[in-house]
Amino acid sequence: MSQDWNGQWRQQALPGLGAQPWDLIVIGGGISGAGILREAARRGWRCLLLEQRDFAWGTSSRSSKMVHGGLRYIAKGQWRLTRDSVRERQRLLQEAPGLVEPMSFLMPHYRGKFPGPKVFGGLLTLYDALAGRRNHCFHDAVHLRFLAPGVKEPGLLGGTSFLDALTDDARLVMRVLAEARADGAVAINGLRVTRLLRENGRVCGVAIEDSETGAVQTLGCAALAVATGAWAERLRPAQAPRQLRPLRGSHLLLPGWRLPVAQALSFMHAEDGRPVFVFPWEGATVVGTTDLDHRDDLDQSASISQEELRYLLAACAQQFPQAQVSAADVLSTWAGVRPVVAGAGGEQQGKPSNETREHVLWQEPGCVTLAGGKLTTFRPQAIEVLQACGAMLGRNVEDDGEPVFAPQAPVDIPGLSAAQVRRLAGRHGRDLPRVAQRVAELGGDCVGASDTLWAELAFAAEAEMVLHLDDLLLRRTRLGLLLAEGAAQYLPAIRRLCQPRLRWDDARWLAEEQRYRDLWQRHHSLPPVTD
Incomplete structure (x- = not known):
């Protein structure tokens, strides 16, 4: 049987599943x-x-990319959930560097607006106590202008920074x-x-x-x-x-240069008082998220609506008025459906954000x-x-605290920086030596303005169970989100590299490419304009 985890291995494995x-x-x-x-x-x-x-x-590919302790859950009295979250966040930061990375968050405070510095600082004191370490600090308005250039000025008192983490989900x-x-x-x-x-x-x-x-x-x-x-x-x-009460959360992805932020900024949306985030991810800037009942067919990919687009652009205008971000600046969008447990009957009358x-x-x-x-x-x-x-x-299962990820020996990859090796180690873990072989073969060039190496694409096509082109461009890598028009201009080069490794004939590739373009247009571009 093929050693690679791919379509050929899958064909050989399927007939024997029933005998196991x-x-x-x-x-x-x-x-x-x-x-x-x-x-x-x-x-x-x-x-x-x-x-x-x-x-x-x-x-799990459409989340807000945050590995966080759930600060908002403290205010709702969900102590166990917050405690477990901060502990698991610390565990993942230690076990998966390069994949789960610390990120500083800033909450600006404005005169007469919630939350004020004292209230928010009190919540963070409890948050840090559950995490076992102090990770927050107040900055006055002068310092905050340096930490978050372009932030809304009128009534600014300062801001509080705290620590959470981001990942590629x-x-x-x-x-x-x-x-x-x-x-x-x-x-x-x-x-x-x-x-x-x-x-x-x-x-x-x-x-x-x-x-x-x-x-x-x-x-x-x-x-x-x-x-x-x-x-x-x-x-x-x-x-x-x-x-179950399916709740949709939608996001915008902007080029990093269009709304540059060095750390995550969290603030309350003026329309409904919900927390909204703007944060750097994979060289781009994410704006999210919404929280509303998802009434569409679950068997279809979720998509952002015109109203959600307007809401998130309004958040940018509220907090970064000088940037003048518009729909024309959006690289891509994604929407995920949260499987929130409500009472009997599923959908409740309360606000989605109030659900546990x-x-x-x-x-x-x-x-x-x-x-x-x-x-x-x-x-x-x-x-x-x-x-x-x-x-x-009849089996006893204990939480023995063993790590999720086995420790990996360091791998030297000539031609790549320490940051690039750390990133590859985080994303590929046990497979890093094989990815290093592809780097040696193909070089250390990135695809366009992304941080993704052509070598990563090659390895994914060979050994990461890619059945369709969207598997490769939206989940094994995130090129379909990070590059303009779903990486359309790079598709010929991607074909030359990956088609032989996927063992697809020309007809299959052309069908996959059309399928991918249609999918991207429906679910990751701007929503269609409606009356």
Whole structure:
């Protein structure tokens, strides 16, 4: 069988899945499913992950890219969630440098506006106490003008800085999956679970369909974990109450030069008092996020609306009036759907931002469904799911505190800076030596104005289970977001490099390119103008 994790390996692996005695099958290839698979594999479980589209296709590639402690949860009295979040944030900063990186945040304060310096400083004191270290400081208006040039001036009292972290969410999923696979787990995309198999009232397996070929088969398992995010209710018994409230969060990506910020700026939107962020990411500037009920088809990629575009541009105008940012400046957009657990009946009448971000487990014999939750706390959530599965199997599962990511020996890559090597090590972990081989072969040039190396594209095409072109350009790399028009001008060069590695003929490549262009236009460009 092919050593690379790619389409050829997938074809060889599929026929044998049904013959395996799986201890655990995980449904869902986002960060929650990847975390469950990683913790199960580390404990020696025979485990398989099934993803119906692509790894991180849903919310786990469309988040706000923040690994944060959830400062806003303190004000809502969600102490456990905040405590777990700050602890896991520190863990990820230590375990995955280059992928999860510290970022300073600034909250400006204005005369007569909420929050004031004293109130916000008090919240941060509690926040830092939960983290076990002091990470905040007040800056007067003079200093703040140097830290955040162009910030709105009238009534400015100063600002408070505090520390959180940013990541590339899709690459985080890929690294967690790589750790699970290194411990013997199997992860396959493009496999849709059509129904659960039950025997004597207990879930005992799944029926699956290959999204690429239409082939069907059944797989048996001792336990099943469902971690499908906003789709978590799809496989629940018909009589179970509907409790998910899908909430959409949309973002704008601007060229870094158009709205340059050296650190994240958090402020309250004048229209509704919600916190909004402007922060640097991958050489560009992110503006986000919205928070509203998502009423569109969950089986289609979420897209920003005209109203959300107006709202986020208004946030830029409010806080950076001199920049005069307009829709014409937007490089790309993305929208993700948060799987928030509401009361029975799902959608509530209250504001979306007031819903809790706590997760819950729904259980039936043989099956545990994870609903809700946060990217930052994926590890303790995964262990909680495994504990519930273990109870069904007579296995004891403890949180032993072992790292998610195994320590890696340093790799010297001639021609690259220390910062570039750190970035590659964070994104590729165990695969860094192989990525270094591609750098030696192809050189250290980046694609356009991005930080992504051509060598990374080549490696992803060879060994990161790319089934479609959007997998490569929107999730294995973020070139489709970071470069103008979805990296359209670079598609010929990308074809020359990647088509042979993907083993696609000309007809397949042309079909994939058209599919990608259409998808990008519908879901990552500016929304269509409506009356």
